Amino acid sequence: MRVKSRISSVNLFFLLVQTMIGVGLLSLPHQTHDAAGSDGWISILISGFFIQLIVLLIWLLCRNFPNLTLFDFSKVILGETSGTILNFLYIIYLLTVICYIFIIYVDTLKRWILPETPAWILFLIAFVLLIYGSICNIKNLVSLFSLLFIFILFLFFITFLVYGDPYIDVRYLFPIGSSGGWNILKSTSDSMISFIGFETLLIYFAFIKQSKTISALKGVFLAVLFVTIFLTYIVILSTVMLSPEEIKTTSEPVLYILSAMEIRILSRLDLIFLSFWGLIVFTTIISYTFSASMGISKLIHIKHKFAVILSGTFVLIVSIIFYYMDITLLEKWLKHLCLIFGIIIPILLLLITIIFKREAASTYGKN
């Protein structure tokens, strides 16, 4: 079924930025440092460039099926049965991502703000917000995300306060490339997980006004560029601020830096940062839930509202189970899953489309 609403390229920029910047932000410097040492920022830049290519491929795939989402054109490409299976897998993948975000979100909040609140209460709050935020149409989603974009800029400004710190040492960045080219390249696969969110383009491209022209891609390119620069900035900041030994032991270097800062009226900057970060993470959750619910409602033909409630309940239960079982398990899975669902499957679909010349059904292919 064709989607009816249309969004502009600028709207897509907000959608994508808000989906991509999310939960990975806090622990990213720590992770990249594990893999690439002080050259983590190079690996972020490389993966950013890589994502641009992937996004281009996804666009090439989606432009063959104007106004069709992944859940529709998968059936055109693979046929009814295997298309449905693929849709089901994608829904499961999207829900897994939400679970992962839920777990990291609650875990971080518990460790930094509310150490004594039971985790399930935090899960419940997140659940309520997820339901309330996701029962809407794409226009509401865009307007919310563009409004909350201000808070991403706030995150940026808060980090400026750090520069008063006397312990800044640019030499931590040098010598550039000391970890060796191969190590840096290898670590890009690890930093890829902080870019997840671009695969929602498989769905959002359907809403864009003129998906065939290159202008549709402009917002997407800018979004990926913005995210790359933002993440690189965060990684460089943490590398400069903390010695290699410190980064190794702190799982959220950004918060660690900010908590040491003290401005006149506020002794805990990390609190402010965390609250804004909380808003940003929610946009990611809402975006993913919206996509997943869209898939569910197409799969089993129910209303969007019930699909949201269904996926919300699923996420709530699964994330609570995983939270008490093993926090890191989902992350390990996702590192591979995001490569499969974000990169490999779109490329395969593109290849099939090109080789077998699949096109949207003639009823809507012509205009």
Add this chain to the structure above:
Amino acid sequence: MRLKRNKSKKSLINQENLSIENIKSQLNHTSDLKDREIHSNNQIYIILYINSLVDQEKLESKIIKPLIKMENNNILNELYSQEISTAKSNKIAINGLLDGYCLLIKKGRNSEGFLLKTNASTDREVSEAIIEKTILGAKVGFVESLDKNIFLLRTVTKSPDFTVKNYTLGSSTTTNVSLIYLDHVTDPEIIKKVEQRIKSITLDSIRSAGDIQDCIEDHTVTPFPQLLLTERPDRASANLKDGRVALIIDGSPTVIILPATFMTFFQTPDDYITRWWLGSFFRFIRLFSYIIALILPALYIAFVSFHYEAIPLELVYSLQSSLSYVPFRPFIELMIMQLSLELLREASIRLPPSVATTFGIVGGLVVGTAMVEAGIVSYGGLIVVALTSVSSFVQPNLEMSSSIRILGFPLMLLAAIFGFLGIVVGVLFVLIHLSRLTSFGLPYFSPFVPLNMEDFKDTIIRVPSWMMYKHSKNSPHYKQEKRSRKWKLDESEEPY
């Protein structure tokens, strides 16, 4: 309270043809319905009117006198009434009578009558606006009469585009409502929507602007008002020029402006009278105070009961010294204060001004200080509540400032349960809600959602008027205003 009603329906005998007996029985033979027979020029005329609604002087000198002295049978040429219309059915005749017209019927030819305007007016004189005060703006306020209000609006909005459309609402008692807009400036879509919604109102009777507001607003489950109520003609006129629509209800000095967006409630006429620096400053202060009034109590609770390590150490000591005597949790403490403040506010509204001052001193100062000294609330809590209420008084619009009160309590509760996270969750709820609201199809949180840089010129700041745009692109004056300052180029001197 509604009293029990007589449900029996009147039999409408012979509704089509005009007959005096029918009219009388449909008006229940009310005592102030008078009729008079006049013999003139070999004809018998009957004048029917409701005594209490008719200006006696007008009736005698303009209708009865010329009628008696009439030489020929052409009524329309002889009478001095400014408005004459023919009434062909009982219904039209009755509506006319209720509006203060008198009905003139030539006996023998019962099927035709004339409605002559003779209505009395007991309007209050135009006086100063009481609630929405300005420093430099016009002082006039709307009154209770529909005609006079339209007159007030027209005098400040001289334009051939000025369009009035009349509606009669209510099924048992009728109320006249006028829809006013500037053609070519207002979006026809909005006019269409408003008309459609007004026509669908099927209330028994319209008591006030609130009834209409309830029926036509987009969202009812929201603390945010979507229609602007004003009592100032200059404000209404400025909004008309911006492409909005005004609704005037007969008998109500409050005019409805729609569609109103969030930022509309932060504009006052003073912003545009003072220089733009000052205007922008006021705007900023108002927005800032809105945010303060909304989250300051919640922040206080979160800081005091959860994150005391986040505030500077000196402040912790001084807060703690007065907090340690208070037996309640910060949330309860603030609730006590907020509730007593609401009491004070509600009590002072209906007091005469002379008593209100004394009341303010006793209620505010004496009770406040005594409460702190008795150890019921702390100094910190008192300061927070006082600041909050002052900030909420800064709001130029009453309804918008009451949205603070409605939203403030849940935020306080969330802050008391989850601390800082609770505030974030609450604010996110509000933001999601705001981003979804619409007002007559327009996004409510407008320049922010969807992000529109052009509209920022008249929101957080107010740019000079020559830089401002015209709201409607259909307007012939679109973007002409920049020329207003072209003289500057001509006058500028070369540096060498």
